[in-house]
Amino acid sequence: MPTPDILSRLIAFDTVSRNPNMELMAYVRDLLAEAGVGSTLIPNAEGTKANLLATIGPSDTGGVMLSGHTDVVPVDGQDWTRPPFELTVADGRYYGRGTTDMKGFVACALAAGLKAAQRQLKSPLHLAFSYDEEIGCQGVRSMIDLLQDAPVRPAMCIVGEPTSLSVATGHKGKIALRARCVGREGHSALAPLAMNALHLGCDLVQVLRDVQAELRDNGVQDGDYDVPYTTVHAARMTGGVALNIVPNLCEVDFEIRNLAQDDPQAILSDIRTRAGAIVAAVKDHAPEAAIEFDISFSYPGLDTSRTADVVNFVQSLTGVNSTNKVAFGTEGGLFSQELDIPTVICGPGSMMQGHKPDEYVEISQIERCDAMLDVLLDRLEAGI
Incomplete structure (x- = not known):
């Protein structure tokens, strides 16, 4: 089946992360x-979502794994001029939610798998399709557990996130957190006698800003990234019930996106220590005051050497000799760190088009990806 036909079917499934992907x-x-x-x-x-793993060719040797996620981000609140869950072809582009991120690559990988089934591969092609990548690479972990016990693991992995088919060797790791700032409620007319949890939250946000400034000015730098240092980002603060009530609870959602050279746990430990100082300063007035941290999810970064065999191999498929690193996270760090599978990121389209209304991928990018995977099949048939 041609790639565009497969892509049309994939786009028609509304697999926003909050929804099932079983169909x-x-x-x-x-x-x-x-x-x-x-x-x-x-x-x-719950039986509502699943990963899928398929192997085409011999099972006693490593081969190459093509990895992609099947979930997409929501379209709520976005001004689409085309139906998001219907493939539209116009202006040399395929439009629809997920065309770039990343059902375009999944369609190419499936088309390659169908072709591979008609060939005598000496090295196998593995297809690894996951769920819940958009909410922190959570779904793929059960696939990783299965691969941990496999007698033979893939020799290398290509994660097909959109890179305009350049070879990306790295991305930052991430820890997503929620801080729970506990104060003491009271009447707003007597506010100084209470303990405003929003004030604790504001002090914590200032700590996050201070840590970010220190990482920017004095931390490790990696010029391959658009933002070349580890970032600490406060995204959401909630608290309070009514204007005349001093709030007793404030929650702050924030993240750490770390370079491979930085230890995110050490950064978090520093933040915890500074938060402890905030609480200690008000304990005499409000013994119940506290700032507690919960990790929502985390995934490791990817940092593959530019001279690694997987880099040279994928460059030989694309004909592009340069490498880069991407700002967004992928399951690649998990494959690399937890399974020791050498991994790069290389797929059609640009993330500049992802997560937006009227998301699209250039038809030429899909055609180039098909051509790259055709070369891959030739190599697998030869036994790379």
Whole structure:
């Protein structure tokens, strides 16, 4: 089946992360089965979502894994001029939610898998499709557990996030956190006798800004990134019930996106210590005051050497000799660090088009990705 036909079917599934993806995965499973390719579904506990893993070719050697996620970000509140869950072809582009991020690559990988089923591969092609990547690479972890126990793991992995088909060797890690700032409620007319939790939250945000400034001015730098240092970002603050009530609770959502050279746990430990000083300063007045931290999710960064075999191999498929690093996170760091699978990021489209209304991928990018994977199949047939 041609890639555009597969992409059209994939876009039609509303797999926003809050929704199930089982219908899409059933389509993928059945499409592969029609070509004689077996696959393994790895469902979540509720049976509403699943990863899919398929191997085409021999099972006693490593081969190459193509990895992509099947969930997409919401379209709520966005001004779309085209139907988001219907593939539209216009102006040399494929429009629809996920065309760039990243059902475009998934469609190319599936088309390659169907072609691979008709060839005598000496090295296998692995297809690894996951869920809940958009909310912190959470779904792929059960696939990683399965691969941990596999007798033979893939020799290398290509994560097909959009890079305009350049070879990206790295991305930052991330810890997503919520700070719970506890104060003491009271009547606003007697506010100084209470303990305003919003004030604790504001003091904490100032700590985050101070840590960020120190990382910017004195921390490790990596010029391959648009923002060449580790970032600390406060995204959301909530608290309070009514104007005449001193709030007793404030929550601050923030993140740390770290370079490979920085230890995010050490940064978090520093933030905890400074938050402890904020609380200690008000304990005599409000013994119940506290700032507590919960980690929502985390994933490691990716930092593959430019001279690694996987980099040279994928460059030989694309014909592009340069490398870069990407600002967004992927499951690549998990494959690299937890499974020791050498990994790069290389896929069609640009993240400049992702997460936006009227998301699109250039048709030429899909065609180039198909051509890259055709070369990959030639290499797998030769036994790389």
